[in-house]
Amino acid sequence: MMEIGLNHFLVVGALVFLAGLFCVLTRRNAIGILMGVELILNSANINYLAFARYSSVSYDGQIFAVFVIMLAAAEAAVGLAIVLGIYQMFHTIDVDATDTLRL
Amino acid sequence: MNEFSLFPAVFYFLAAMTVVSAVGVALSNNIFYSAIALMGTLLGAAGLYVMLAADFLAVVQIFVYVGGILVLTLFAINLTSRIGDVTVSNRSLGRFPAFVLLALVGVGMMRAIGTANWHRVEVVEPVPTINRIGEAFLTTHILPFELASLVLLAALVGAVVLSRKELREGRG
Numbered sequence: 001m002m003e004i005g006l007n008h009f010l011v012v013g014a015l016v017f018l019a020g021l022f023c024v025l026t027r028r029n030a031i032g033i034l035m036g037v038e039l040i041l042n043s044a045n046i047n048y049l050a051f052a053r054y055s056s057v058s059y060d061g062q063i064f065a066v067f068v069i070m071l072a073a074a075e076a077a078v079g080l081a082i083v084l085g086i087y088q089m090f091h092t093i094d095v096d097a098t099d100t101l102r103l
Numbered sequence: 104m105n106e107f108s109l110f111p112a113v114f115y116f117l118a119a120m121t122v123v124s125a126v127g128v129a130l131s132n133n134i135f136y137s138a139i140a141l142m143g144t145l146l147g148a149a150g151l152y153v154m155l156a157a158d159f160l161a162v163v164q165i166f167v168y169v170g171g172i173l174v175l176t177l178f179a180i181n182l183t184s185r186i187g188d189v190t191v192s193n194r195s196l197g198r199f200p201a202f203v204l205l206a207l208v209g210v211g212m213m214r215a216i217g218t219a220n221w222h223r224v225e226v227v228e229p230v231p232t233i234n235r236i237g238e239a240f241l242t243t244h245i246l247p248f249e250l251a252s253l254v255l256l257a258a259l260v261g262a263v264v265l266s267r268k269e270l271r272e273g274r275g
Contacts, residue, residue, distance in 0.1 A: 004111050004221065006223070012122060016121060016148075018205050022202075023129040031176060032134055038172065039129075040153070051229065052222070053157075062232060065157070074255055075261070078262050084182060
């Protein structure tokens with residue numbers, strides 16, 4: 001059996017990224033779009049850690065990944081608060097319906 | 104690594120779990136099932152982090168993503184979707200153009216992975232990383248570390264302000 005190496009992890013990261021991209025492109029539900037963004041951030045993290053393991057002797061990749069997770073948490077908190085605000089105002093979270101800039 | 108290592112089997116299991124769940128997130132028509140599939144992706148990715156000798160990151164992933172972000176997402180779904188309205192997610196771009204774009208990006212990325220000549224180092228035995236990461240945060244990376252606390256505080260205050268605005272002003 002082939003030795004598991006850097007490329008295997010990069011392929012996994014690429015596939016997760018593609019799933020996230022598809023999610024962002026095809027959803028109209030704002031929460032669905034946010035979940036696609038989470039998938040994309042996770043794929044970036046897989047790549048960071050794969051390179052930190054296989055092509056670097058330092059821990060900088062892992063430290064970057066910590067910051068990515070931190071920003072994802074902040075993004076989710078603010079994003080979902082905005083989604084709830086949109087729902088209170090428009091009674092839907094369909095991003096096509098919320099095209100009003102002011103009331 | 105010896106001849107009969109479990110490493111490839113575990114890797115393929117975790118990779119399949121991650122990718123299949125991610126596809127489930129993207130393709131499921133019910134947003135609730137998407138959120139549950141997202142949990143599979145996050146847990147599979149945490150397993151992959153362990154295989155990449157990032158034990159601290161794996162634990163952080165489970166704490167922050169599965170314990171925090173996913174619960175928040177489920178709350179938001181339950182607060183915004185009407186009961187009985189199961190297929191609230193629809194298509195904006197249409198699936199066919201999205202697939203075309205995906206194929207282009209995917210072929211490009213796979214070619215890049217296959218042909219690029221990455222810098223490689225000798226893979227060492229995994230060691231616990233938490234000491235090194237903690238030291239790095241308080242020495243080399245102290246500025247981004249402090250900025251992170253500021254960003255989190257701003258996000259906290261921002262989320263509270265955003266979700267309470269309607270109550271205070273009584274608009275709408």
